[in-house]
Amino acid sequence: MRDSTDTSDAAAKAPHGIAEVARSAGVSSRTLRHYDAIGLLPATAVGDGGLRRYDDRALVRLQRILLLRGLGLGLPEIRRVLDGEQDDVTALTAHVTWLERERDRIARQLAAVRTTITRIEQGEDMNTTDTFDGFDQSKFKQEVSERWGADAWDRGASWWESKDATAKAAFQAEQRAIASDAAALAASGDGPASPAGDALARRQFAWLAEATPPTELTADRFRTLADMYVQDERFTHAYEWAGAGASRALRDAMHALADRGL
Incomplete structure (x- = not known):
């Protein structure tokens, strides 16, 4: 049987409770428990009352999980990616590059759509350069x-x-x-x-x-x-x-x- 002191010490090193993490990440506690059950995001410690707790490294792993889910990967694929790439900084830096490119592309599309709305409202002529900026497939x-x-x-x-x-x-x-x-x-x-x-x-x-x-x-x-x-x-x-x-x-x-x- 684990000593209660050991349990308290482990929980103290994992300051983020499951409810806090779920609320901040926009996922449910049930989702986090599922991630724990399948080994994708194990809880760092279990505190009083059996509540899961997480340390900072677990938060980084969850951020990467959410980023990869946003790309459409399934949970088994996400686990293979995370388990195969141990350097969080390198992986996240690559993802930052992708996000910045997506941000720039979406910003251009947003500006193009706003320009279209303005021209429609003011009865102005359209032009292909402004209308399709950011849509360069x-x-x-x-x-x-x-x-x-x-x-x-x-x-x-x-x-x-x-x-x-x-x-x-x-x-x-x-x-x-x-x-x-x-x-x-x-x-x-x-x-x-x-x-x-x-x-x-x-x-x-x-x-x-x-x-x-x-x-x-x-x-x-x-x-x-x-x-x-x-x-x-x-x-x-x-x-x-x-x-x-x-x-x-x-x-x-x-x-x-x-x-x-x-």
């Missing part, structure tokens, strides 16, 4: 056209627009899951040709093949895409938010698969 169009032909972008755009909201969400969720697997591979130290590396590369190939005709997704194109994940910061961040080294681990695994033959 074709920012990669030039690169795609230069690498794979003038109609490659249009085919991809048509494919995307043909999908309903559920299918689009599933496609995006799969990309995030691949990012978490890449981060786990980077943290594990396994090589790109290991079973985990092979599985990651094949999962990425299957994801890309959804939008690219099989005859066009050649080994050379697969390698080129892999290099872009490291060389172009816009692509890098699509994977690196999940953990340091994720984009490189994915690139190396893709190269290894291409070398063996797709």
